[in-house]
Every structure is written in C-alpha cells, then in structure tokens.
Amino acid sequence: MNKKIAIIGGRGTVGKKISRKALEKGYSIKMLTRYPKESGSEICFIKGDARNKEDIKELIKGCDAVINTVGHPKSEKPFYSAVTSHTIEGMKELGIKRYIVATGASLTLNGDEKTFLNQVGANLFQLFFSAMMKEKEKEYELLKASLLDWTLIRLPFIVDKKGKGHIKVATKNMPGKVITNEDIASFSISQLDSKKYIRCTPFISN
Template sequence: MKLTIVAATGGIGRQVLEQAVAEGHDVTAVVRDPSRLAAPVRAVTADLTAADVPALGAALREAVLGADAVLSCLGPRSSAEAGVASRGTEAILEAVTAAGVRRVVVVSAAPIGTVPSPGRPHPPKHDPGDRFLMRHLLGPLIKAALRAHYADLARMEDLLRASALDWTAVRPPRLTDKPLTGTYRTAIGQNLPGGLTVSRADVAHLMLRVLDQPETIKHTVGIAR
C-alpha cells in the first residue's frame, strides 16, 4: 500500500513509519527535518505549524499524490504549538481532496467526545465508555490542564466530519513508550472502560490496522490496554 505519513518523526509518527516500512508499504514521510527520519523513505519537507493553510496545502499535494491513504500523527509539542492539529489537518484535507485521495487516519484523544467545539457545541457530558473515576475526577482535571490542546483536537474532528472523505480518528488515553503488544482493546465511537493508558507503538499499530477495516470509516475509535 502507498502511504503518506504526516509528522513521521514524532512519538507516534516514528512508530507508524517503522511499522509501515517493516510491513513493506511504500511510504512518503512529511516532516520538518528529514534528517530525523528513522527509516530511509521518500521525504517531503513541510512545517505544519505554519499559519498559511493554502500554502501548506500546495506543499502537501506532492506528498499525497497517488497515495492510498494518509496517516496524520500531528499534535503540539508545546503549548506554543496549540492549533497545529486543526490547522495542519485543514491543509491535509485540502491536499488530499485536490489529489483525489479519500482515506485519512488521524490521532485524536480519548476525552474529545465530551469537548465542545464549533461543530459540536453541546457534546455528551460523559463518554459511554468512561467509568465513575474518569467521569467525575480524572476527566475534568485532564481537560482543564489540556484545555487548549483538546479544543484544537475537537476542531480537527469537526473538519473531518464536515469533509466527504473516508476518515478515522483514533482516540488514545495517556500515551506511554512501552513496546508494541498488539493486544490492546478497541471500541468504535467510545472509550474503553478502565482504559487509562496505551503505548504509542500500539496506537501506531491500530492506525495501520484500520486501513483494512471499512467499519471504522467516518468513526472515532477508542483504544486502550
């Protein structure tokens, strides 16, 4: 399969890249610094933190042309980069639409189903997969601490829902650097009961697996240990 991986040098992006190459996929990586790539693949240099969305879209068209799917691992590395997920995804959607690519998989976060956004100003108060501790203690604390980050991801999901593309948004809880297990739990449209952590390697594994799961198209997918 011909894949374009956006933000391929980040925590999850590096894992997606390494696993995709190991599986024999034809990979193009979109990165700010190609020298940091973990595998010798075709690279397109683009700064997805830039504010000029039309210019970014033009730069990305080369990277996505002919791809079977685009996997985006965009996320802010600091509070100063809040907004990169929605802004970068807007550029990605412009590029894939122009190139005729339909399949897009992105990384979101477990709490986003309950975060208000312009497209969902009144989301459910609780995720159906969350238990008492997450609903009433951990969830509110996490959302307060990461308010700007989660607002950005919620806007990103708005963009996906408004598109005509075959998208999937993977929603992990707290990420760890533990090794790939392949034995994580998943649920379409909700979080996992008691699912507090998952490794970046397993999130990457799921992002590649959903490419062969048409039931995940136009859905969010929860993942956890």
Template sequence: MEGTFLVIGAAGGIGQQVVETALSQGWRVIAVLRTPAKLSLTHPLLTVVKGDVLQPATYETYLTESTVVLSAIGITRGVFRDEATTLYSEGARQILGAMQRRGARRAYFISASAVEISPVLPAFVRWVAKHIVQKLLRQMYADLRIMEGLVKESGLDWTIVRPPRLTDKKLTGKYRYAVNSFLRNALSISRADVAHFMVHHASDRGTYQGVVELGY
C-alpha cells in the same frame, strides 16, 4: 507491496512508529517533516520529504487515490504550558483540501480520549479527566474538537483515533478498540500498538468515518 502511507509529523512518537510498522508490512512510506534530519531511519521503501502541514504544496504531489494519510502532528509544550493553537484544525483543513484536490480518500487523524469524557471509565478517572486534564489542556482540546468537526464534515474515508495515556512500551499487538462507542476501562496504550492498529486497519471499512478508542 501494500500501498503508500503518507505520514505528516513522521518524527513524533506515533508518527515514527507508523513509519516503522508500515515499512515492516511492505508499504511504501512518504515521511513528511519540517526537519528531515530528525528521522534517522533509512529503508528502500521510505521517502523523506521536507514539508509543513500548513503548506500543502510541500507534500500534495505525493498524494494519489491509493494513498493512506496520517496526521500525526502535535505540540510538545507540556501540560503546564497550554496556549491557544490552531495547528490541529488548520493542519486538518490543509490536509483535507489537498486530499480532495488529488483524489485521496483514506486518512487517520490523531485526537485524544479526554476530548470527550467516556461514561464507562471508572468514576475517579472521569473526575481527573474533567477537572484536571481538560482544564490543563483546555486550549489544545478546543482546537482538537474543531479539527474533529472538520474531519467529520469532509466526506472522506477518515478515522479519528482517540488514544488514552500513551506509553513508549513495546508492541504487543494485543489491545481492544471500539468504533463510534466508548471502550470500557481504556486507560493506556503504547504508541507502537496505536501504530499497529492504524496500519492493520487501513483498508478496514468498518473503521471508515469512525471515531476509534483504543486501550488494553
């Protein structure tokens, strides 16, 4: 047995992939979601908890010093329905506070590659990211930047993951990543491979307090 993953937002695309990957690697998994019925998976090492990221009392008791926390929360409004939100920043604030109270240190937070335009992407991709993606998702990205700031100031063993375009393709286990630097031509990655990275680097100190870009 490897340890415990506590996944907040376990019914989402990345969250569910992390649950499945961690279980396959012998981790105990605490899946936290507002609607437990959305996660149909059953497993001897899986505990499903009805909880809300903004209400830490619903999941805080499951945190220990050896827990790896993943915030996989997200808003599924679509690119043409960008609205003001504080879910990412306030969610991070609540998670970090709960971790500090319980002595947990290791955490992953999912952000987005276009939060900061990579100078090593092709010129056309940079233009699209700056003039289309960042404008369409302006308010969501603003909250993600606040979230990243809170995480970086926490002093915990955090990793911020900034994936590019996400797909539902199968796991390959073959991808590139860069820590605190930009990854050249990182244009897409599957949710399964993002999950693979996080589970297999949970104790990798080289990723602690690092912003990670992923891609093929």
C-alpha cells in the same frame, strides 16, 4: 503495485513506530518532517511544515492514504485543525479518500459513555489545556463535515515499549489507561485496509 502512504508526525511519541510497521506490511512511505534525513528506497522525506497547505499537498501527492499523528511543540499554539483542514482540502483535490488521525481520549463526543473518573480526567484537560481541546474539537468537526473515509483514533497515555500484541477497542469509553506506540502503529496500519471504523472515533488501549 504496493500502496503508498503519507505520514505526518512520523517521528513523534505516538507516530514513531508507524513507518516501520507500514514497511513490514509492504507499504511505501512519504513522511513530512521539518528536519529531513536523506530519502532512501524505503522512505521519502518531504521537508515542510504541517501548518503550510503547500507542504501538505507536496507530501500527499501520489499517496493512497494519509496517517496524521502530529503533535504541537509546547512552545507553540496548538494547530491540529489547520493541519487537518489542509489535509482534507489536499486529499479532496487529489482524490485520496482514507485519512487516519490520532487524538486524545480526553476528547468527549456526543454518545460517549465515559466513566465518572474518565469524565473527571476529560474535564481537567478542558480546564488546563483548553486551547488544545478546542483545536481537537474543531478537528473532529472538520472531519465530520468532510466526505473522506476518516478514522479518528482516541488514545490514552502512551508508553514507548515493545507492543503487547493485544489491543482493546471501544467506541464509547476508554477501555484502558495506556497503550504502547508499537500497538498504535499496528492498529493504525491495520485500519488502512479496514472499513470497520470509517467515520468513527474509536478509543484504543492495551
């Protein structure tokens, strides 16, 4: 039987190549969206809002893993920790273990060895996007406190281009400045069956 994955944010800049890559690899998909199309044999769309606990539960029911690449609209307050909190709660209730989440490379954590330039970049994010960064820090704390098999992927700038096929991964500092969303999709899907970065926060780039 093929595995089913739940996707949150599957139509965003970061997430929009994930469903295609998942289908290529033989997974079936449930995708949360506020604006669903008609579901087909390949993707089951679940209409809902990621800030709503019941919608998340409806999404992840019957799935083997969850990938979250949600992005908050600029007109709204960032809500990353609420989405992850509902997801963790739902996954615990339904006995789902694997959770893969996207965040920004500007998230600085204990043990990082960022270059001076990357530290400056992270500080600018703290200064200009403090509400977002607080949400991202809170999301990380929720993940750490959970018993899930999570991976928090730290991303640089995204380019909407064909994948380059080579992906650098590092744990303490950004290995590069950009990544294509097709390569993010490849990395995210490859993590579904990998234990290498469980409970880790890898940076990836091209």
